Amino acid sequence: MTTSSSERGVSLGMPQLPAPAYPDDVRTRLERDAREVIARYPDSRSALLPLLHLVQSEEGHVTRTGMQFCADVLDLTTAEVTAVATFYTMYRRRPSGDYQVGVCTNTLCAVMGGDAIFEALQEHLAVGNNETTDDGKVTLEHIECNAACDFAPVVMVNWEFFDNQTVRSAKRLVDDLRAGREVTPTRGAPLCTFKETARVLAGFPDEREGAVAGGGSAGPASLTGLRLAKGETGPARVVHPREGGPQDAPRDAAPDAAPQDAVPPGYLSSHDAPQDTSASDPAHPAGPVAEEGE
Known part of the structure; x- marks a missing residue:
């Protein structure tokens, strides 16, 4: 029997903080888009990155509602989704x-x-x-x-x-x-806009005229x-x-x-000119470190 992401979260002893749900029409639209994304991959878990871009395109940042949605459609825990969403800087965690x-x-x-x-x-x-x-x-x-x-x-x-x-x-x-x-x-x-960019990064074509x-x-x-x-x-x-x-x-x-x-x-930083190294200064070649007593 398949368990839901929330059930698996409970089994791992993770605290459950219910996220607000998308309105029915928004969730229906996102589910349709999510199915299109998931179908591109042999393993549905591989669709997590583009799906995070998809939910980001909805609200301008990755919300708890968006992460819960990704967990539900991919049969993952919210902890697994959060670990990815917080790792990559392209996913915003607050309004921007x-x-x-x-x-x-x-x-x-x-x-x-x-x-x-x-x-x-x-x-x-x-x-x-x-x-x-x-x-x-x-x-x-x-x-x-x-x-x-x-x-x-x-x-x-x-x-x-x-x-x-x-x-x-x-x-x-x-x-x-x-x-x-x-x-x-x-x-x-x-x-x-950032929301439009996020949808393109989710893998959907840019429909703006002259976008390419x-x-x-x-x-x-x-x-x-x-x-x-x-x-x-x-x-x-x-x-x-x-x-x-x-x-x-x-x-x-x-x-x-x-x-x-x-x-x-006369005002030079360390970036303005390379310093001599063993490779560039033949007068001071680098060699193996001698052991004591040699």
Whole structure:
């Protein structure tokens, strides 16, 4: 006999906190969509990730009701669903904005101005990390590398790329989002709301006209990462958060043209030039550690 997720929760000694139920029409619609998702997998349990995106598309975050729904249709415990929903950062656990604005603060984006952008947006929007503006439009967060280092610093909105950003352009971007003005990612599909994005991530086609085509152009890729790796710090557009925001400047200026927002001479962080290592310094090769008495 098959036991329900709640029965199995009781058998494991887990406290049961009943979740509010979806209205009948919403549950019927979600069950229909869930059957379509589950049918794609040989094991229904494998459908949990897209189903979490599905319920997130309903309310803008993964609620207890949504997790209970996933447990019911997949014959899992709510503990099993919660373990997955709390592991992945793409699943929101509390109400968030129509637009998730993520600023990359990983190494290259940070030294190129990502830290300055993030700090400026916190002040501009009057929110902290993972907080939402009062109008419910924008949730700000710092994010890890999104494999776009050649277009650093990068800001993402609902996981669409806005490359080569500055403090000025990032402020303009969030102002446009809050005002309802159209914004165009530098590449990829046109921007949509977080709920619409979640449904696409659940595996359903994007039915917006022109959703696949479109997007702008990221422009030429920056060679800053390569130049930093080689120790060529002259043309690097490096900004320390306490030195103020970066300026709009041409990418990849000539090596003898010092950009306005470059780090002052003599001010180098550990990222600006690689340090000598045993691989790069033949005068100090690394060898096996000698045992005492040898």
